[in-house]
Amino acid sequence: MEEKFVSLNTINNLIAKLYERMPLSLGEAKALNRFINNGINNMKEKELHFDYQNTIDIYIVYLEEKEILETISPRETGQLSEYRNVIKKREEKIQGIINQSEDKKLKLLPSNINTTGAVVTVVIIEVTLLLGILLGIVALVKR
DSSP, X not given: OOOSOXXXXXXXXXXXXHHTTOOOOHHHHHHHHHHHHHHHHHHHHSOOOHHHHHHHHHHHHHHHHHHHTTXXXXXXXXXXXXXXXXHXXXXXXXXXXXXXXXXXXXXXXXXXXXXXXXXXXXXXXXXXXXXXXXXXXXXXXXX
């Protein structure tokens, strides 16, 4: 278990062992800690693949439960606080982006619309309609 690269599936199995209250060997504990510490450091720089991030989050939930039960070790406390700092910085960054976008709202300005063609068309239609009514009345009167 002292290999450099440990698969995500292996790490998930180690976390499952922790949830089942089974002890980890020294090599397993080192591999898990190396994975979690690398994951938290990678979170500072970039977005992680969903499965990778999910594994870290599940481990953090385990640590939070240990924190509530007051059975958390100093090393685990450090991991938990480092994770929380990364999340806090991400939230602040997102809030900053939201605030910037709110400042850049577009305002609608009324534009000058040229209505002379529409007015002329309406006047012609009204005059035609009135002439038609007048001719209709004249035709009825002549009968």
